[in-house]
Amino acid sequence: MARPGQDRRPAAGAQVPGLAARQAALRLLDAVLRRGLPLEAALSAATAALAREEDRGLARAIASEVLRRLPDLDAAIDGATPRPLPADAKARFALRIALVQALVLRTPPHAAIATVLPLVDGGPRRLVHGVFGAVMRGGVRLAEPPHFPAAVAERWTRAWGAAAVEAARQGLAGRPPLDLTLAAPDAEAPAGTALLPGHVRLAESGDVATLPGYEAGAWWVQDLAASLPARLLGAGPGEALDLCAAPGGKTLQLAAAGWTVTAVELAAERLARLEANCARTGLSARLVAADVLRWAPPAPVDALLLDAPCSASGIYRRHPDVLHRVRPAAIKALAETQAAMLARAAAWVKPGGRLVYAVCSLEPEEGEAIAAGAAALGLATLPVTAAELPAGLAPDGRGWLRVPPGALAEQGGCDGFFVARFAKT
Numbered sequence: 001m002a003r004p005g006q007d008r009r010p011a012a013g014a015q016v017p018g019l020a021a022r023q024a025a026l027r028l029l030d031a032v033l034r035r036g037l038p039l040e041a042a043l044s045a046a047t048a049a050l051a052r053e054e055d056r057g058l059a060r061a062i063a064s065e066v067l068r069r070l071p072d073l074d075a076a077i078d079g080a081t082p083r084p085l086p087a088d089a090k091a092r093f094a095l096r097i098a099l100v101q102a103l104v105l106r107t108p109p110h111a112a113i114a115t116v117l118p119l120v121d122g123g124p125r126r127l128v129h130g131v132f133g134a135v136m137r138g139g140v141r142l143a144e145p146p147h148f149p150a151a152v153a154e155r156w157t158r159a160w161g162a163a164a165v166e167a168a169r170q171g172l173a174g175r176p177p178l179d180l181t182l183a184a185p186d187a188e189a190p191a192g193t194a195l196l197p198g199h200v201r202l203a204e205s206g207d208v209a210t211l212p213g214y215e216a217g218a219w220w221v222q223d224l225a226a227s228l229p230a231r232l233l234g235a236g237p238g239e240a241l242d243l244c245a246a247p248g249g250k251t252l253q254l255a256a257a258g259w260t261v262t263a264v265e266l267a268a269e270r271l272a273r274l275e276a277n278c279a280r281t282g283l284s285a286r287l288v289a290a291d292v293l294r295w296a297p298p299a300p301v302d303a304l305l306l307d308a309p310c311s312a313s314g315i316y317r318r319h320p321d322v323l324h325r326v327r328p329a330a331i332k333a334l335a336e337t338q339a340a341m342l343a344r345a346a347a348w349v350k351p352g353g354r355l356v357y358a359v360c361s362l363e364p365e366e367g368e369a370i371a372a373g374a375a376a377l378g379l380a381t382l383p384v385t386a387a388e389l390p391a392g393l394a395p396d397g398r399g400w401l402r403v404p405p406g407a408l409a410e411q412g413g414c415d416g417f418f419v420a421r422f423a424k425t
């Protein structure tokens with residue numbers, strides 16, 4: 001590794017190999033951390049200039065790994081600077097990208113810094129070079145498992161306790177397992193562990209399209225916790241509404257369980273994914289592109305699933321960007337939308353019919369607080385029972401299901417969720 005002061009710049013105009021992928025990683029981090037966009041939503045614009053799939057993958061891997069390890073990377077940077085760099089300083093972004101490569105992604109240190117220095121050309125090159133060298137010479141090792149951002153750790157400790165938050169850190173350490181939901185109990189599927197009937201868990205994900213049963217549409221990828229809301233609605237026959245339905249894991253479950261499903265979704269491109277998923281699995285649903293806050297069904301239904309748009313803080317293992325984007329003001333605004341959706345949905349269920357409310361959120365404001373308003377809408381809790389859940393999960397004292405951070409850690413973990421089931425009175 002070149003020492004600080006030995007800054008060997010390529011000739012003006014020369015392109016450093018691998019630079020374009022790091023520039024794209026910087027754009028991705030800027031989109032998430034400065035503009036609050038989801039990583040997935042920023043991907044196509046941030047990587048548009050990259051011709052090779054390999055480079056797009058590298059840019060995404062660097063950005064994801066920075067987001068997974070951000071507090072620990074920043075602690076290493078702050079430990080090597082006399083005065084902390086501002087949170088949004090380009091030098092800090094460049095150092096995060098260089099250090100995550102050298103310390104996590106096994107990029108040789110000289111290559112990690114050489115591909116990052118051009119990001120700060122005309123700016124604090126010497127500083128970035130010097131801090132990188134100091135961290136590497138200091139033999140810093142990043143915490144394993146990684147730490148949550150302080151605001152998230154505080155929020156979740158207040159809601160779910162320190163032990164749950166500590167267990168949840170494991171979810172940031174490695175790749176989560178891959179969960180499959182089977183279209184039928186005897187569907188063709190790869191060998192794995194079943195934590196519930198109709199479920200298979202694989203330790204490795206790899207290319208899902210090559211796994212047995214994929215071509216035949218015998219299963220779809222869906223986290224174990226995400227499969228619980230549709231399971232808890234029970235089996236048809238009857239008319240079921242799936243509100244906020246795309247990409248459609250729960251629509252497919254409802255169709256496979258014998259319901260005649262109408263799936264309602266606002267985002268046209270996401271509805272197209274739902275349509276493709278129906279085509280691959282041979283399961284059918286009536287698809288409606290509409291805003292649940294404006295649309296209404298022609299007649300009340302027997303069963304309704306509302307998987308409301310939410311902070312998605314429960315999916316932090318696969319999408320660590322949520323840890324940095326979700327702020328109290330956004331949670332409050334989402335909770336208002338969720339309450340408005342539940343109020344409309346409650347009116348669309350026949351007396352005696354069932355309604356399941358679900359969010360992949362670890363924020364009580366989006367879960368328990370919304371369910372607490374259901375009684376005023378003519379919805380009586382139909383308590384979830386332990387027998388309906390995988391071993392290790394249990395309903396709370398009100399008969400609702402809270403899947404807290406760190407749940408099922410010993411079995412490989414699962415997404416954080418809230419699910420409540422009601423009967424229309």
Ligand SMILES: C[S@@+](CC[C@H](N)C(=O)[O-])C[C@H]1O[C@@H](n2cnc3c(N)ncnc32)[C@H](O)[C@@H]1O
Nearest residue numbers: 244245246247248249250266267291292307309
């Ligand atoms: C949590 S995701 C749904 C996941 C889906 N139920 C599944 O199992 O695959 C929430 C969905 O709600 C959609 N959405 C957000 N606001 C909406 C609205 N006002 N009306 C209908 N859909 C909406 C989003 O586009 C997103 O696809």
